[in-house]
Amino acid sequence: MLLLLATGLNNSFAQPKQRVEPVKRNTTTTTKSSDALIPQGSAMIGGAISFVSTSEDGESFYIFTFAPMGGYFVIDNLALGTTIEILKIDDGDPFLGFGPFVRYYLNMGLFVQGKYQFQSQPGILDDRVTGSAAGPAIGYAAFLNDHVSIEPMVYYNRHFGDLGEYNEVGLQIGVNAYLGR
DSSP states (O other), X not given: OHHHHHHHXXXXXXXXXXXXXOOOOOOOOOOOGGGSSSOTTOEEEEEEEEEEEEEETTEEEEEEEEEEEEEEXXXXXXXXXXXXXXXXXXXXXXEEEEEEEEEEEOGGGEEEEEEEEEEEEOOGGGOOEEEEEEEEEEEEOEESSSSEEEEEEEEEEEEEETTOOEXXXXXXXXXXXXXXX
């Protein structure tokens, strides 16, 4: 009898059972601007240098390049911009390059870039020599803080026109500041 009494008292103080509801999860994923490495509306300004030793048709030469650049992010992670390059080949006169580029940032700072460039070299008696260059590149933006990155980049350029036709493969090191990031 004591056992029945103890069991009855224990049941009267027991907590009522609660119904467990399943957790509702959102199964659709959306990309928010905060998920972007570089958000739309940001700007980039900076520059890069490169030194390449190459050969074409058995003749070797070097190319030194200094390239200031600027761009605007038209959508998250996609920048359109311009670059001005000062190129020096061997002991010849320097020449200027100017043209657009497009750059897209992938995961964790990796980016791909494409560019086209019009080039001009002053000649004797103001006869200018002109040419063009175009090519892809892949690089990495190593951010030092939220606004500044060091950017090594491997590139390929195909040069053509009066300045000669040759291929250029090189490594470029740049520093960029990102405004609005």
